[in-house]
Amino acid sequence: MRQKLSNIYRLGVKELWSLWRDPTMLVLILFTFTFAVYSSATSMPDTLHMAPIAIVDEDQSPLSQRIVSAFYPPQFTPPAMISAPQIDPAMDAGTYTFVLQIPSGFQRDVLAGRPAEIQLNTDAxxxxxxxxxxxxxxxxxxxxxxxxxxxxxxxxxxxxDIELRARFNPTLDKSWFGSLSQIINQISLLSIVLTGAALLRERERGTIEHLLVMPVTPFEIMMSKVWSMGLVVLLASLLSVHLIVRAVLGVPIAGSLTLFFVGAGLVMFATTSMGIFMATLARNMPQFGMLAVLVLLPLQMLSGGTTPRENMPEFVQTVMLAAPTTHFVVLGQAVLFRGAGLPVVWPQLLAIFVIGAAFFALALARFRKAISSMA
Known part of the structure; x- marks a missing residue:
């Protein structure tokens, strides 16, 4: 047992040195856990943010002035006051997303109880x-x-009267959800890509043949890649949480980071096994890249991190229960957003462990078959 652990440790150190000499992968890791997280949190494509608006006030009444003063940042830019002939040229040029036209006599009609209309021009x-x-x-x-x-x-x-109380995100700031959800997605993405690329590097450089003549087993080779690449992703995500999410974006963490990264370690046990399995199916990096797209997109889009699972068909919800990322998204959101503890998330931890063990056994069987065919 001591010799096996020593072999796994030394082979893992070899993988870390190999990754250190690969500038492309280092840049990918840096980009994924810095700029990608920051841009996902701040771009907010589904949020109305500083939308340009212009208003044509033909009424010039206290009511129309009240409406004009109701538009302010961060949803809208300060309204630009224009005339009616300027509407079409401004909309054609894309200067404004919205142009609100208040007709003459608007306040008089409102106070008299007569039908009053306001025209809203929108750049669709x-x-x-x-x-x-x-x-x-x-x-x-x-x-x-x-x-x-x-x-x-x-x-x-x-x-x-209804009093709104927004729990877990009182200001309804989308950057809180975007940054943490992006880290959850990137942990799964990089753990698959790095382990798959590590195995393919061995094959392309011919070092896999060297391993075959050494007194090491396929289990030891596979475990070395799992722990070394998992450690890299774990450290990168930990630094991203502290440096990007907390320091730069100012997003508070409600729960225990220790519990979250225990779940992250378990999900990486599953996803790194998936990466090795996919690498045994692909013959080179381009093939692995195309295969990764087919796997990563469903994992990220159907696991609940991007769209709530309740909005998906029942069949998709049932099938995605076999994906470790589905349970990891539930765990991550419960811990990071709602401050849940172990009594709440232990079912997700158990599910991730069982799924990871199944993926590891499947990947190991496939890896042994691939190794035996090379020998």
């Missing part, structure tokens, strides 16, 4: 902002108009 080529922004603007205009009318007509409000 900016689809995400156009969809969410139209709803925002409608709520703002109706809210300001109702408040204005209630003041003049002394209407009483309903005796029921």
């Amino acid at each position: 080529t900016r689809m995400t902002q156009a969809f969410s922004g139209s709803g925002y603007i409608q709520q703002i205009v109706l809210g300001e108009a109702n408040a204005f009318v209630q003041r003049y007509r002394a209407r009483t409000s309903l005796p029921v």
